[in-house]
Amino acid sequence: MNTVNTINELREQVRAWKAEGLTIGLCPTMGYLHEGHASLMDASVRSCDRTVASVFVNPIQFGPNEDLATYPRDFESDCRLLEAHGVDLVFHPEPAEMYADDFCTFVDIDVLSKTLCGKTRPIHFRGVCTVITKLLNTVTPDKIFFGQKDAQQLAIIRRMVRDLNFDVEVVGCPIVREADGLAKSSRNTYLNPDERRAARILSRAIRLGQDIADGGERRSGKLLAAMKEKLVSEPMAEVEYVEVVNGENMQPVDTFREGDLVAMAVRIGGTRLIDNFTVGQPPIDFQEGQSNAD
Numbered sequence: 001m002n003t004v005n006t007i008n009e010l011r012e013q014v015r016a017w018k019a020e021g022l023t024i025g026l027c028p029t030m031g032y033l034h035e036g037h038a039s040l041m042d043a044s045v046r047s048c049d050r051t052v053a054s055v056f057v058n059p060i061q062f063g064p065n066e067d068l069a070t071y072p073r074d075f076e077s078d079c080r081l082l083e084a085h086g087v088d089l090v091f092h093p094e095p096a097e098m099y100a101d102d103f104c105t106f107v108d109i110d111v112l113s114k115t116l117c118g119k120t121r122p123i124h125f126r127g128v129c130t131v132i133t134k135l136l137n138t139v140t141p142d143k144i145f146f147g148q149k150d151a152q153q154l155a156i157i158r159r160m161v162r163d164l165n166f167d168v169e170v171v172g173c174p175i176v177r178e179a180d181g182l183a184k185s186s187r188n189t190y191l192n193p194d195e196r197r198a199a200r201i202l203s204r205a206i207r208l209g210q211d212i213a214d215g216g217e218r219r220s221g222k223l224l225a226a227m228k229e230k231l232v233s234e235p236m237a238e239v240e241y242v243e244v245v246n247g248e249n250m251q252p253v254d255t256f257r258e259g260d261l262v263a264m265a266v267r268i269g270g271t272r273l274i275d276n277f278t279v280g281q282p283p284i285d286f287q288e289g290q291s292n293a294d
């Protein structure tokens, strides 16, 4: 596995592979990798001849009061995971390589970025769309892989690719969870043991929502009321939002149907966690009694 730090080196490697007729998969990440990220690498390695992973904590997608400075980083451990999962090339640029001092071109997306996480993170998706555009223009992959954990991000990238005619297939990968149901996330490392236990409430509320939807309920208000009640039963949980939105345009719906998205952001202590399910997906599985939080 090779590591490159510059756009030019990345382009050079990609050109050589393309000259050989090889297909390329791209997995963008912010590092501090776990099995959720590994599932994207595995999907790419299975279906593309070569896999590129990027490890870059993208400063322009963080708001002024967010955790850019403290975001966890461990590039050596990331490389071990990437190599073990068959990644061919890691792109690990410095911020200055991606954003020159006079950088002033952004890719912004309307409508889909105004709901859910976009309400409290108003510049976030502009930062994501801009960095993904730069990566797509450099790597020109056949496929790009994203996790369903960041469901709004995935919907936004699908729309950006469609609206701007990028010649790439966007592949969404299922949420990978801990044994006790918590969605794997780099930010889980911020949780102290009590908070980690409290964080189980997100997946419990997801499972409750799935059971209610599977039981035939179609009124968003009823579903959300039950999920909120479950979430606030955990004293450490502070609900930012729980919403039901159309699975494609991310706009709220009063009555939901298969393919719609039920998404939440919840603070546990100081840590903001997200989770979601798509209506019609099989119920999530977790072990009630046994937990790696204990």
Ligand SMILES: Nc1ncnc2c1ncn2[C@@H]1O[C@H](COP(=O)(O)OP(=O)(O)OP(=O)(O)O)[C@@H](O)[C@H]1O
Binding pocket: 028, 029, 030, 031, 035, 036, 037, 039, 040, 145, 146, 147, 148, 149, 150, 173, 174, 175, 176, 177, 183, 184, 185, 186, 187, 188
């Ligand atoms: N548990 C997971 N299951 C599946 N995909 C995941 C999971 N966690 C992250 N991903 C995906 O990995 C990619 C990179 O995500 P990122 O580096 O932000 O990791 P993260 O663990 O989600 O970190 P954060 O703490 O920022 O939420 C994204 O496409 C994201 O959806």
Ligand SMILES: CC(C)(CO)[C@@H](O)C(=O)[O-]
Binding pocket: 028, 029, 030, 056, 058, 061, 128, 131, 132, 150, 153
């Ligand atoms: C897609 C991404 C790597 C862009 O910086 C980031 O938003 C993430 O890790 O989900």
Ligand code: BAL
Binding pocket: 030, 061, 062, 150
């Ligand atoms: N996975 C989303 C990256 C972020 O929260 O900035």
